[in-house]
Amino acid sequence: MSRPVIFDLFHTLIQGADEERDRVVGEMAVMVGLAPADLVAAYHATWRDRLVRWDVEETIRILAGRLGGTPTDEQVARAGEHRRALARRVLHSVSTATLDVLDALRGEGHPLALISNATSDTAEAWSQSPLAQRFDVAVFSCDVGLAKPDPAIYHLAAERLGVGPGECVFVGDGADGELAGAAAVGMTVLRTREHNDSDPGWGGPVVATLGDLPANLREPFKAMEPSGAHTGTATA
Missing domain, CATH: 1.10.150 (DNA polymerase; domain 1)
Structure with a gap:
């Protein structure tokens, strides 16, 4: 898998x-x-x-x-x-390009999960969004009473996927300290700058756009330095 x-x-x-x-x-x-x-x-x-x-x-x-x-x-x-x-x-504002990336990842066998610091209106609307059908697991802070960067919310998402945190890759812009939180539980972390440069001080790999993600995930993970180890951009 x-x-x-x-x-x-x-x-x-x-x-x-x-x-x-x-x-x-x-x-x-x-x-x-x-x-x-x-x-x-x-x-x-x-x-x-x-x-x-x-x-x-x-x-x-x-x-x-x-x-x-x-x-x-x-x-x-x-x-x-x-x-x-x-x-x-x-x-519903999600771009076709983003949906294509998610479809590509699923096509390559990657289970997908979401962890969102979100209010109840977002959680209620999720099931009718074009994103929902592309995810195996969705964890909303308002539903579980936990928010990033609490380690428990990362563990919960991994548990619902049926894997350990260390087996997962976390992708986020970096708001709310989410990248450090993911790294702290052993996840490999990729920061994206596509929509917002939320954590420019993050020292791990960066993908400029989500379109770069599938190629990066095909690279051997041993070539990815641990999150926080350096400042750089993950390349295909």
Whole structure:
């Protein structure tokens, strides 16, 4: 069996849509009677809770309460659907080129998994996205109460694949300390810069685009230095 490959989601397979997220949260604020800038700031300040504890409606109610608002159930539902619509749009924004890479990897026998620090709206929309059918395993922080770089979330993904962490390759842009977290549990790490240069100080191999990944994975892994050993680009 070819080595399992575990991917990050945002800024790795798809754009993170950060500016659109802030815009949508500002629109949600208007729906529930809050100042847009205040709700956007509150969303940024509570990112960890939103990743591992609160669902969409809980987030709206809790943050509205902290900001002095008392939205009705109808307002909360409307704002929640606005957030869910964003998640659907973002997941469907995946490029044909990225889907082709995933198909190529599956065609070469690589089991594929996802580990995403994501809020519940993303996890809910995942099954209807064009990405979902290409993955054997998907682990979302909001579903398991764990977030990268916690070692437990990497172990969980590997366990669901039926392999040890040391057998896996992790591919990500580097946000949230995910590369160091993957390396710490023994995964081979490849950083991608295609969508965002999130961790320029990372000292391991880099792929400029996901299109370079299949060729890199065909190379003997003994030729890949351990993650963090040097600064360089993995080449085909």
